[in-house]
Amino acid sequence: xxxxxxxxxxxxxxxxxxxxxxxxxxxxxxxxxxxxxxxxxxxxxxxxxxxxxxxxxxxxxxxxxxxxxxxxxxxxxxxxxxxxxxxxxxxxxxxxxxxxxxxxxxxxxxxxxxxxxxxxxxxxxxxxxxxxxxxxxxxxxxxxxxxxxxxxxxxxxxxxxxxxxxxxxxxxxxxxxxxxxxxxxxxxxxxxxxxxxxxxxxxxxxxxxxxxxxxxxxxxxxxxxxxxxxxxxxxxxxxxxxxxxxxxxxxxxxxxxxxxxxxxxxxxxxxxxxxxxxxxxxxxxxxxxxxxxxxxxxxxxxxxxxxxxxxxxxxxxxxxxxxxxxxxxxxxxxxxxxxxxxxxxxxxxxxxxxxxxxxxxxxxxxxxxxxxxxxxxxxxxxxxxxxxxxxxxxxxxxxxxxxxxxxxxxxxxxxxxxxxxxxxxxxxxxxxxxxxxxxxxxxxxxxxxxxxxxxxxxxxxxxxxxxxxxxxxxxxxxx
Amino acid sequence: xxxxxxxxxxxxxxxxxxxxxxxxxxxxxxxxxxxxxxxxxxxxxxxxxxxxxxxxxxxxxxxxxxxxxxxxxxxxxxxxxxxxxxxxxxxxxxxxxxxxxxxxxxxxxxxxxxxxxxxxxxxxxxxxxxxxxxxxxxxxxxxxxxxxxxxxxxxxxxxxxxxxxxxxxxxxxxxxxxxxxxxxxxxxxxxxxxxxxxxxxxxxxxxxxxxxxxxxxxxxxxxxxxxxxxxxxxxxxxxxxxxxxxxxxxxxxxxxxxxxxxxxxxxxxxxxxxxxxxxxxxxxxxxxxxxxxxxxxxxxxxxxxxxxxxxxxxxxxxxxxxxxxxxxxxxxxxxxxxxxxxxxxxxxxxxx
Numbered sequence: 049x050x051x052x053x054x055x056x057x058x059x060x061x062x063x064x065x066x067x068x069x070x071x072x073x074x075x076x077x078x079x080x081x082x083x084x085x086x087x088x089x090x091x092x093x094x095x096x097x098x099x100x101x102x103x104x105x106x107x108x109x110x111x112x113x114x115x116x117x118x119x120x121x122x123x124x125x126x127x128x129x130x131x132x133x134x135x136x137x138x139x140x141x142x143x144x145x146x147x148x149x150x151x152x153x154x155x156x157x158x159x160x161x162x163x164x165x166x167x168x169x170x171x172x173x174x175x176x177x178x179x180x181x182x183x184x185x186x187x188x189x190x191x192x193x194x195x196x197x198x199x200x201x202x203x204x205x206x207x208x209x210x211x212x213x214x215x216x217x218x219x220x221x222x223x224x225x226x227x228x229x230x231x232x233x234x235x236x237x238x239x240x241x242x243x244x245x246x247x248x249x250x251x252x253x254x255x256x257x258x259x260x261x262x263x264x265x266x267x268x269x270x271x272x273x274x275x276x277x278x279x280x281x282x283x284x285x286x287x288x289x290x291x292x293x294x295x296x297x298x299x300x301x302x303x304x305x306x307x308x309x310x311x312x313x314x315x316x317x318x319x320x321x322x323x324x325x326x327x328x329x330x331x332x333x334x335x336x337x338x339x340x341x342x343x344x345x346x347x348x349x350x351x352x353x354x355x356x357x358x359x360x361x362x363x364x365x366x367x368x369x370x371x372x373x374x375x376x377x378x379x380x381x382x383x384x385x386x387x388x389x390x391x392x393x394x395x396x397x398x399x400x401x402x403x404x405x406x407x408x409x410x411x412x413x414x415x416x417x418x419x420x421x422x423x424x425x426x427x428x429x430x431x432x433x434x435x436x437x438x439x440x441x442x443x444x445x446x447x448x449x450x451x452x453x454x455x456x457x458x459x460x461x462x463x464x465x466x467x468x469x470x471x472x473x474x475x476x477x478x479x480x481x482x483x484x485x486x487x488x489x490x491x492x493x494x495x496x497x498x499x500x501x502x503x504x505x506x507x508x509x510x511x512x513x514x515x516x517x518x519x520x521x522x523x524x525x526x527x
Numbered sequence: 528x529x530x531x532x533x534x535x536x537x538x539x540x541x542x543x544x545x546x547x548x549x550x551x552x553x554x555x556x557x558x559x560x561x562x563x564x565x566x567x568x569x570x571x572x573x574x575x576x577x578x579x580x581x582x583x584x585x586x587x588x589x590x591x592x593x594x595x596x597x598x599x600x601x602x603x604x605x606x607x608x609x610x611x612x613x614x615x616x617x618x619x620x621x622x623x624x625x626x627x628x629x630x631x632x633x634x635x636x637x638x639x640x641x642x643x644x645x646x647x648x649x650x651x652x653x654x655x656x657x658x659x660x661x662x663x664x665x666x667x668x669x670x671x672x673x674x675x676x677x678x679x680x681x682x683x684x685x686x687x688x689x690x691x692x693x694x695x696x697x698x699x700x701x702x703x704x705x706x707x708x709x710x711x712x713x714x715x716x717x718x719x720x721x722x723x724x725x726x727x728x729x730x731x732x733x734x735x736x737x738x739x740x741x742x743x744x745x746x747x748x749x750x751x752x753x754x755x756x757x758x759x760x761x762x763x764x765x766x767x768x769x770x771x772x773x774x775x776x777x778x779x780x781x782x783x784x785x786x787x788x789x790x791x792x793x794x795x796x797x798x799x800x801x802x803x804x805x806x807x808x809x810x811x812x813x814x815x816x817x818x819x820x821x822x823x824x825x826x827x828x829x830x831x832x833x834x835x836x837x838x839x840x841x842x843x844x845x846x847x848x849x850x851x852x853x854x855x856x857x858x859x860x861x862x863x864x865x866x867x868x869x870x871x872x873x874x875x876x877x878x879x
Contacts, residue, residue, distance in 0.1 A: 368565050376818040378785045380858050388859045392789040396574050398567035 290526060293337035295349070297491070297520025301329040303355035303408070303512040312449060312507035320447050320508075327356040327405070331516060335414065345418040347431065350411065355512055357406040359445055361453045362399050370394045402453060406444025408501070408512065412437050414473055422479075427487070429477040435495055437468045449507055463506045469499040479522060491518040572841045576790040578816045584727075587796035591839035592664050592729035595873060601651040607686065608644035617756065618704040619653065621682070627697035630689050645686055652681035654770070655706050657802045657809045658876040661835065664728050665718060665768065666800065666811040669735045672774055673825055675806040677713045677744075677759060678705050679770030693766055701769070702747070704758035707807070709746035710773070714738065715761055718768025729798075735772055738764065744771050775806060779827040785859040786812055786821040786834050788847065792864060797821070797838040797845075799862070802879045804831035809879075820859070830854045833879065836862045837872060846872045 303326050309317055333351025340346055372394045377385050416433030442464055444456045456464075475493030482488045495514040502510050567574045572587065582588065601619075605611035610625035630643050654663045655678045663681070667674040680701060684691045693699060715738040721730050745760040763769045786799045794814030799821040801810045812821035812834075826832065832854060836847035847864030867875075 366565065368567070372790055374787075374790075374819070376785075376787070376820060376859075378783070378818055378820065378822070378859055380783060386858070388785070388787070390787045390859070390861055392787070392861065392863070394576070394790045396565075396567045397571050398565055398574070400565045403564070 291339050291524065292526050293339070293522050293524050295335040295337055295347070295489070295520050295522045296333075297335070297489075297518040298332040299330060299491075299493070299516040299518035301331050301353065301355065301514050301516035302326065303329060303357070303514050305357075306511055306513065308509045310506065310508050316447065316449055316451065317508065319451055323359055323361050323447060324406070325358045325360070327358050329353070329355040329408075329514075331514075331518070333414075337522065343419055343421060345420060345429065345431075347416045347418060347433070348414060350413060353410050353412060353514065355408040355514065357408065357444070359402070359404045359406050359453075361402045361404075361445070361447070363402055363453065364399045365397060366400045368396045368398065368400075370396070402445070404445050406442070406446070406456060408440070408442050410437055410440040410468065412471075416473055416475070418477070420477070420479070425481050427477075427479040429479065431473070431475045431477060431491070431493075433473050435471040435473045437470065440464075440466055440468050440501065463503065464501050465503050468497055468501045468511070471495050471497040475518070477518075485524040487522040487524075489518075489520055489522055491520070492516070493518055572796065573791060575795070576793060577795075578793050578814065578819055579795060580816060582731075582795055587839040588794075588798050589727050589729050591796070591798065591837060591844070593727045594839070594869060595662050595837070595876070596664070596728035597652055597654070597659065597662055599652075601653075603649050603651075604646055605649060606645070607647050607691075613649065615651070617751065618758070619651075620702040621649070621651065622700040622702070623649075624697060624699075627694055627699070628684060628686075628691035629694050630686070630691060643686060643691065647684050647686040647691060650681075650683045650685070653703075654679045654681070656877065657807060657879040660809040661800050661802070661837075661876050661879070662873075664730065664798075664811070665733060665735075665770075667735065667770075667772060667808045668810055668825075669716065669737060669772070669774070671825060672777070673806075673808055673810065673827075674716070674735055674772040675775055675808050677707070677709065677771035677773075677807070678703060679716075679768065679772075680763075681768055682763075682766050684766060691766075693764060697764075699763045699766070701761040701763060702758065703761070704756050705771075709757050709759055711743055711746065712773050713744040713759065713771040714741055714773060715744060715763060716770050716772040717763075717765050718770070720768065724767075733768075735768075735770060737772075740764075775808065775827070781825045781827055782854060782858055783822055783824045784812075784826045784832075784834075784851075784854060785815070785818065786836065786849075787819075787859055787861045788821070788836060789863060790819075791840065792836065792838050792845070792847075793819075794821070796840050797836055797864075799834060799836045801826070802833045802835060804833065826854050828854055834860055834862055835876070835879070836864050837876075838864050844869050844872055846875060848875070 305324070305326055307317065307321070312320075331351055331353040333349055335347045335349030335351075338346045370393065371391065373389060373391050376388045376390065378388050380386050413436045414433060415436070416431045418429045418431035420427050420429030422428050442456045445453045446456050446463075448454045473493060473495050475491045477489050477491040479487040479489040493516055495516075497511050497513060500509045500511045502508065601615055603613050603615075605613065605623055606625075607628055608625055610623045610627065613621045613623065615621075626644065628643060628647065652663070654660055654665065660667060660676065660679070663679075665679065667676050680703075682699065682701075716735040717738060719732065719734050719736045721732040744762075747756075747758055747760055749756045759771055761769065761771055784801070788797060788799075794816070799812040801812060801823060802808070810823050810826075812823045814820075815822045821836075830851075830853075832851045834847075834849040834851065836845070838845035838847070843866055845864035846867040847862040849860050849862050851860060
């Protein structure tokens with residue numbers, strides 16, 4: 049028996065055999081860079097959902113003309129998807145396929161890939177022949193999500209769309225996939241773009257060559273010849289983005305104090321204002337970031353904030369007592385001198401400038417919704433939300449209504465509340481990727497507290513608005 | 528080798544925990560408050576701790592002396608040409624001879640002058656107790672020698688605002704009852720003063736000068752009803768400060784004593800006296816700039832004394848006392864004055 053006979057034997061026996069791919073296999077063999085969300089704004093908005101897609105579909109078409117970027121097509125094997133350009137040429141070649149179903153390659157000088165050509169893709173256990181369309185489709189969309197692309201894309205194209213028949217055909221051939229898998233949102237835009245790119249007449253000649261290049265350069269082509277690839281499904285799962293991130297941050301803050309009079313005298317308010325000056329405070333905390341899709345983020349966490357305030361109080365007529373030890377030589381009688389040491393106290397009157405750093409501390413839970421866009425290296429986000437105060441406590445001194453400095457802790461129960469309620473939060477974040485899973489971010493923010501920190505017993509109302517610059521790290525987890 | 532927990536590498540967890548730890552440490556604010564600064568007032572008298580050699584006339588001790596000085600002065604009038612015996616109760620009688628006065632320079636030792644007549648005003652201040660001598664700032668010493676007193680007087684006669692002097696060989700007889708039984712060996716002393724006379728009560732130059740007539744002052748005992756009045760008949764040849772004194776025993780061993788006060792009490796604002804327990808003797812301690820203390824000499828050993836420090840700092844009065852039961856080897860005494868009212872100080876002084 050020759051090698052061919054042996055191969056033919058197994059090929060015939062296993063021609064209709066299918067074997068499911070273990071769940072997670074595709075995720076593992078996907079190149080890391082393909083796992084990261086890519087693209088610019090117009091490609092990112094794929095994930096915003098059907099509503100956003102509907103709103104933007106018109107502009108996307110125009111946008112695609114403006115941004116004729118190539119898309120990164122996920123591939124089963126790195127060799128099958130070596131570059132974005134290759135992915136584009138695949139689509140362009142597919143355009144040609146629509147014109148002639150039997151031939152993928154319309155360019156004479158390029159190797160053709162016939163629909164009937166058996167492309168052998170096999171894993172260690174199987175060796176199955178599949179049609180060219182499926183093979184191509186498998187190469188282009190090796191995962192379940194990728195299959196969804198085709199379905200969504202076909203629904204977007206018009207009847208006159210020369211690719212519609214292709215997509216329909218593809219969908220028909222792939223109809224054994226659950227429909228839920230074919231409606232994933234995450235890749236809608238990409239396929240729209242891909243579909244739009246089908247109109248691009250350029251690089252047609254290179255299409256088939258690319259396909260063949262991809263196939264030929266497949267590092268597994270010796271044993272992955274042909275197979276019906278059953279991609280891992282999301283059956284039983286939500287199509288919600290399963291990624292999440294963790295942020296730690298610290299921020300220099302500056303509090304803006306606003307005081308309004310209730311029952312205090314103007315003299316008291318003036319004195320209070322003159323004794324207090326705001327200083328740099330800080331916040332620190334962590335946040336869990338849950339991407340709802342490629343653009344929208346939900347963040348929550350825990351943060352500690354400390355507003356610092358310089359309290360300078362001039363205390364008049366203060367008596368300072370100093371212990372003084374004096375040594376004297378006294379004459380008891382002529383020729384009899386005695387050294388006398390005496391301990392006494394020196395009293396001095398003056399003023400003291402009491403400088404105390406007041407601390408207004410709080411522990412809060414932020415809950416923000418953010419929208420971010422950009423490329424893989426630099427992302428800009430806009431966040432807004434609320435901050436719930438868990439507890440607040442204070443340390444330092446302040447003036448009471450008799451213009452006397454009193455410890456803040458003693459009257460904290462009568463002047464300041466232990467919970468300052470809710471605040472509004474807004475920020476703009478700039479994220480810079482510093483390694484594979486870590487981003488450095490800068491997030492200038494402003495917090496507007498909705499309620500006063502003082503209670504009804506206070507002769508004035510006071511609240512702080514806080515601005516700061518959060519600097520931190522975002523760790524991409526569960527990717 | 529890192530442990531994988533649901534895709535989260537242990538290395539990542541460690542990194543996160545490390546960052547959290549740093550943040551936690553950074554959140555621990557150890558600083559609560561800054562150091563308080565104290566700035567003494569530049570011109571507040573309490574902060575003036577300087578001792579000076581020449582005390583200016585506006586120093587607090589002068590004001591203090593004027594404040595606590597006697598103001599219970601007896602005032603009467605008489606005819607210079609006729610003379611008069613002035614009776615002030617049962618305890619004081621002053622016999623003024625006619626035509627005994629002249630208008631002089633005011634210096635009691637200036638000698639004679641032209642006799643004058645007409646109405647004159649006489650002012651009499653009695654100083655009997657130790658406290659009286661303190662309040663009058665007339666310590667009982669004569670050029671450093673200790674005296675024991677049997678009362679004293681300040682007598683001033685004025686006519687038309689001019690102070691009169693006794694003519695040579697003229698006398699003024701003062702018959703008075705003392706607070707103690709009279710003793711036989713009392714002598715007449717006159718007060719030596721700064722001239723021109725100081726306006727205030729305090730006179731650094733004051734000392735008692737024994738009359739050239741060193742005879743003892745006559746004493747008397749007069750029955751008045753069921754009791755007896757005892758006293759002296761002092762014949763004065765000069766006006767102003769007159770007292771009945773005698774020298775204390777000069778054979779007793781003596782020593783110097785020092786009163787040491789806190790730095791706030793200087794020779795500008797403090798006067799220290801020593802009152803003898805056994806004798807009616809009051810001494811004023813002099814300021815010793817070299818030791819920043821108040822001192823006096825010729826204190827008999829084993830004497831029981833009370834040190835009294837009176838201060839005026841700003842508008843506040845301070846009183847410090849120290850009872851020494853036995854002046855001995857320890858000669859330096861620390862006194863810590865306390866803030867008192869003027870009334871409290873006067874009450875204490877009067878009780879001496």
